[in-house]
Each structure stands twice: as C-alpha cells, then as structure tokens.
Amino acid sequence: MHPVSAQPTLGMLIRKLESIATLSNAERQAIQSLPVRIQNLRARQDIVRDGDQPTHCCLILDGWACRYKMLSEGKRQILSFHVSGDVLNLQSLHVPTMDHSIATLTKAVIAFIPHETLRELTASHPGLAAAFWRDTLIDAAVFREWLVSMGRRTSFEHVAHLFCELYLKLQSVGLAGDHRCPLPITQTDIADALGLTPVHINRVLQEMRGRTLITLRGRMLVMEAWDELLRVSEFDPTYLQLEKRAAG
Amino acid sequence: MTLRLQPVQVGTGSYDVEGHLVFADGFLAAVLVQLSGFHEDLAGMWFLEAGFGLVSSATPPTFADLDTAQDWIEQRLAHAA
Numbered sequence: 001m002h003p004v005s006a007q008p009t010l011g012m013l014i015r016k017l018e019s020i021a022t023l024s025n026a027e028r029q030a031i032q033s034l035p036v037r038i039q040n041l042r043a044r045q046d047i048v049r050d051g052d053q054p055t056h057c058c059l060i061l062d063g064w065a066c067r068y069k070m071l072s073e074g075k076r077q078i079l080s081f082h083v084s085g086d087v088l089n090l091q092s093l094h095v096p097t098m099d100h101s102i103a104t105l106t107k108a109v110i111a112f113i114p115h116e117t118l119r120e121l122t123a124s125h126p127g128l129a130a131a132f133w134r135d136t137l138i139d140a141a142v143f144r145e146w147l148v149s150m151g152r153r154t155s156f157e158h159v160a161h162l163f164c165e166l167y168l169k170l171q172s173v174g175l176a177g178d179h180r181c182p183l184p185i186t187q188t189d190i191a192d193a194l195g196l197t198p199v200h201i202n203r204v205l206q207e208m209r210g211r212t213l214i215t216l217r218g219r220m221l222v223m224e225a226w227d228e229l230l231r232v233s234e235f236d237p238t239y240l241q242l243e244k245r246a247a248g
Numbered sequence: 249m250t251l252r253l254q255p256v257q258v259g260t261g262s263y264d265v266e267g268h269l270v271f272a273d274g275f276l277a278a279v280l281v282q283l284s285g286f287h288e289d290l291a292g293m294w295f296l297e298a299g300f301g302l303v304s305s306a307t308p309p310t311f312a313d314l315d316t317a318q319d320w321i322e323q324r325l326a327h328a329a
Binding site for chain 2: 075195197198199202203206207
C-alpha cells in the first residue's frame, strides 16, 4: 500500500458521480486531488467486515465487488454488486459500525479515501455532498427494486431484471455498450444475490439462451433481445436516476 | 420413519425431468430431481426440487446421490420427533 495523490484513476469516481449528477470544474478538481491509498486485492477477499468501524471509504477503481451478509451453514446473501467508480461504504462516513461485509468478487484495485478527507471535501463542496447523498439515495432505490424482485418476480424475470440493471450501470460509466457487458461473476454469485440456487440460475440461463435473449461468451454477456428482457422483467430504469439515460 | 421413493417425471421447464417423489410414512415430503448434463459440474447430482413442511428450504441443496439425499431428508424430519 502506498499513498498516492492526484491519481488519474480517480477519474472513475468523477465518471460515476457525473452519471447521476452534474459536477463543476472545481468539484472535479477537488476529487482529482484527493489523497488516496491504492491497494490491489485478490478475488474473493474481504475488504471490510460486518461489525468493523472503518476509517476509510473504499472506491473501486477496477474489478467487481459485493456487499453481503453471512448466515449459519455458510449461507451467503449478496446484497449488491459494485463496479468501477462505486464507493462501497459511503454509509460508513456517518454510520460508524458496518452492518454487513464487503468483498471483492474478481481481482480488484481499491482506493481507500480517509473519512476525514471526505468530510473536508463535502464541507467545502456542498455540491459534492449532494452528489454523494444522491448516490446513497439511489443505492436505497436499488435495494427497493431488489426487494421487489426477491418477493414478487419469478427466477426468470429476476435474472432478466438483474442483467438489465447491470448493463445500464456499466454503460453509464463507459464500461459497456451495444448491449454487451462484462459479467465476471459466477452462477453461484448470481444465485446468492437473487436468493436462488445455482441450479435455478443455470436453468434460467439455458432458457434465455434457448429463446435467443442472451448469449454468454466467456465472461461477456450479450443481450440479444434487449427490449424483450426489459419487457419480461418489467424493467423501468427510473430508479437508477441516470443523468445521461440511454436505455435503448 | 420409513422413506419410500417413487420415480416420476417432473416438469421443471428444463432438461432436468427424471425425479422421485419421496414419501415419509406415506406423506409426500419432497421431490428430488436428477440434474442433466447441462449443469456441468453438478450433472448427475440430485436437487431438492421441492420440500414440504420440515423439508422445505430457502436454499435447496444438491446431493451427490440418492442415499445422501434421503439421509438429509430423514435428519430434517427427525427434528419433528
């Protein structure tokens, strides 16, 4: 771990915030000059654990991560998926004790931003405070949508909904386009996120392939019938509040 | 408690169709389905397609063989005793 400042990589955070809010030049520069510590992590490594009291917020510069809770007998519930530009535990800035864990799903590069620095940043730039607040509110909207899927969507609709959400999130930060996006997670990860089993996920993927809705090439998901996936999952992108909406 | 298996074809909407109804003392307790070749590393294993009462599970397990599946079902039902 080594302290680095003015990392060009913080551009990922700017890109993320600009996908949901408008930033001024001064705000962009303030983010660029944040002192951060950068760490390369292995896949499936805990970053912050349930019960911890973190002193830093974790920004993903590269790779995928998730929030999760563990129950007895190794039962894991993944609460959310995160990609480059996402700050994983913005909540810890104001809610000191973690009520869930955060782990990498793939190899990842994480920037640790000290709470103190973020407090100063948000105090001197209220526009950024509002953008971070907006980010946590959208986070909550995503949780609401996942709750609807968990309770009321079939496994087929649920997987379709997740794919639409992941694609739009990745597209909004420039990591996906042309209805194709990276999907570097396993069927078990998807099952643990959707409250299903790998057996169910495999069946759904087979059916989606059979109906030519998607193809999976290596770790690339291609949405062959985007409109149909939106329709079957009753996907309404409003909850993602993307500034540069491009749902088509 | 006595378990009795009855072969059945199950409409799972997938290639996994060969299964067994599992009766415990005459009551339907579970439906097991053998996973098809489309499941790669899980192919040939037995999946708890449905479990009733004490055998129901939010995370239905997969078993290496029918004996293991029956042991698990018996353990679940033993909690009622």
